[in-house]
Every structure is written in C-alpha cells, then in structure tokens.
Amino acid sequence: MAAKTHRTAAPTTVLSTRALNRATLDRQLLLRRSPMSAKDAVTRLVGLQAQNTKPPYFQLYARLADFDPEELSALMQAREVVRTVSLRSTLHTHTADDALTLVPLVRAPRDRELRSFRRGLEGVDLDRLAAVTEEIVEERPRPLGELRGELLTHWPDADPLALSAAARCVLPLVQVTPRGLWGRSGQVALTTVEQWLGRSAGSAPALTLDDTVLRYLGAFGPASVRDFQSWAGLTRTKEVFERLRPGLLTFRDERGVELFDLPDAPRPDPDTPAPPRFLPEFDNVLLGHADRTRVIPEVNKGRNGKGKQTYGSVLVDGFLDALWRVDREGGTAILTVQPLRRPSRAERTEITEEAARMLTVMTDATDHDVRFGTFLDFED
DSSP, rough: OOOOOOOOOOOEEEEHHHHHHHEEEEEHHHHSEEEEOOHHHHHHHOOOEEESSHHHHHHHHHTTTOOOOHHHHHHEEETTTEEEOOOGGOOEEEHHHHHHHHHHHHHHHHHHHHHGGGGTTTTTOOHHHHHHHHHHHHHHHHEEHHHHHHHHOOOSSSSSHHHHHHHHSSOOOOTTTTTTTTTTOOOEEEEHHHHHHHHOOGGGGOOOOOHHHHHHHHHOOOOHHHHHHHHHHHHHHHHHHHHHHHSSEEEETTTEEEEOOOTOOOOOOOOOOOOOOOOTTTTOOOOOOOSSGGTSSSGTTTEEEEEEEEOOEEEEEEEEEEEEEEEHHHHHHHEEEESSSSSOOHHHHHHHHHHHHHHHHHOOHHHHHHEEEEOOOOTT
C-alpha cells in the first residue's frame, strides 16, 4: 500500500516594513511624480483629507508633475470635486461620483458621532431633522450659524451645537464654494450633495463595499483588514475580505499580521530610491493604516504635532523624518524644517531643493528662504 503524501502549503511571503513603505509610496504617487490629472489623482487616492482648505492642494503638489493649484480649484468651481464629510466622519475632497456613492457606504462613523450628541437631542426625531435640514439647505446654501438658527425654531429646547452636528450626520452635505478655492476664502456654507451637483446617486457608477476595499488596496495596499477599517472608520468588514480572498494575494508583515493585496499592484524593490516629499497636515498616507509604522517610525509616533496643532511632515527616504511650516515676513516665504534626526549633508541638500521648488509653486511670495531650525519643543 502506497504511503500517503501530504501537500504542504507554501509559506506566506513576509514583507518588511521597508517593502511596505515602498509599495505604499508607489501607489500614493510619492516615489515619482505622476503626469495624471488632478481629477484622476483624487479618484485614484479615494479622496483627499481636507480638514483644512489648503492640504488637498499640497497633497497633489507632492504627487503630480507640473501641478498647478488652479487645476484643483477649477474642478471645485465646476463641481467635479467637492468637500464633504466621509471617511472617519472627517472632511475630504472627493470626486462628484464618489460624493454620491462612497459617502453613503461609510456612514457608520457619522452614526457613531451622532450618538455622542444624544443628550442634547431629546425630543428630536432624526428622520424629521433630516427632512427639515434638506428643505432648508436646498432652498439655498446655508452658513452653519444660519442653519443652526433655523433648526432651533423647530426644536427650541435642543442643544444648538448638538442640533447642527446631528444635521451634518443625518444628511450628506457639501461645503460650497468659494470655500476651499485656491487663494480665496469663504465661510462654511452647506447644501445637499445632490442639490449642489444637480444629479442623484443613480447617475454615478454603482459602488459597493467590495469595490471600495479593492480601491483602497490599490491606493494603500498591501494592507490588513484592520488597516482598511481604520481608514474607512468601519467595523466588521472581515467577511468582505474573505469574499474577495480568492482574487487577492496574501502576505504577512514582520509582526505576523495578514495582509491582502491586488495581484497586479506594484511592489517595488525595498531599495528603490524615495526622494524627499513635503506633506501637509493630515496627509492621506499618514492616516491610511491602523499600523502606520510603514511610514511613521515608532520613534516618531505622535511627533508631527503637539496638542491640537499639527504640522506638515517631511518624508526622507520614504519615512517621516522632519516637520515643516511656512511663515511670511513681508514678501518673503520662510519655510522652516525641523529634523527629527540629524540629516546627512546629501539629505539636507535634497530637502532644501525640494522645499524651494514647493515654495515657488505653492506660494505667491517674491522671495523664498529655507531654514533648518526648531519650532516645536517636545519637552514641554
């Protein structure tokens, strides 16, 4: 009788932190600037973090060749991209299609935020709140204070802050221009996504949670289930990955965590050069994973800001290694770089050159000055 043979599963490939870094930077267009359009980049990156008005522009400058801030600004004016609350219940710049289809898929974080205001919403029927809010903001875009005042006429006993926050949670709203336009300012004024775009969700290509996972992996992979959940602000998505597993590759990181990836996605050699990149506060690549050590070394965790103040981050050899900020003195833009370790002479030169290029494109200053110094004291 022939002896039984047992087939042994092939060992899972382990990806080093540096390998994950290069794979992620490639997909984030941070290894080399891409010639793609601003709109295509917003689509590829599944939106741009936009808690403040300028970061989306700096995110695209770091990623696109010959980027002109007016390109994104024109897309906003044409209503091809919009500012809306989506992933993690935070503001993002999304394409019109994603504003119509992705935002409803990631509503769970807004529902959780809504529950935190429940004490101030006694007696408020949330379905009626959504209907009343929709009627108010579709009549014309409303500044937040005006919306709050209108809602209080319906629910005078409600907490004003809770009421306006709940309105944002129960109904997809966009911040209308001129808010967010390059070189211009404007107060926050809100209307519904469909009213601003002049079309319904049915006019956009259908998007499922499975599609969203695949797009996430294309922009942030290889990644774990927990990474996706952290990025999206969702829970209980393991079954989605299990459903997709037959069409994906799997790896392990150095901690043994299972990672999923698209079969044809780039995974460059870990020694691929990564030039310095100046990223704004809350850049996508810094917030795209539960385990952020692929971009933020453990020693620098939490060091890109202090308290409620967050600064720009400088990637050196692909990893967060310095902070930056810009000040103005008359017609001079002064960019200060605060290294988190002592850079080599070559690194210092590359950082300075990249900073000078950015100031030329991203400021209207007639003179530029790049300095290395300290503006944040971690010892306080």
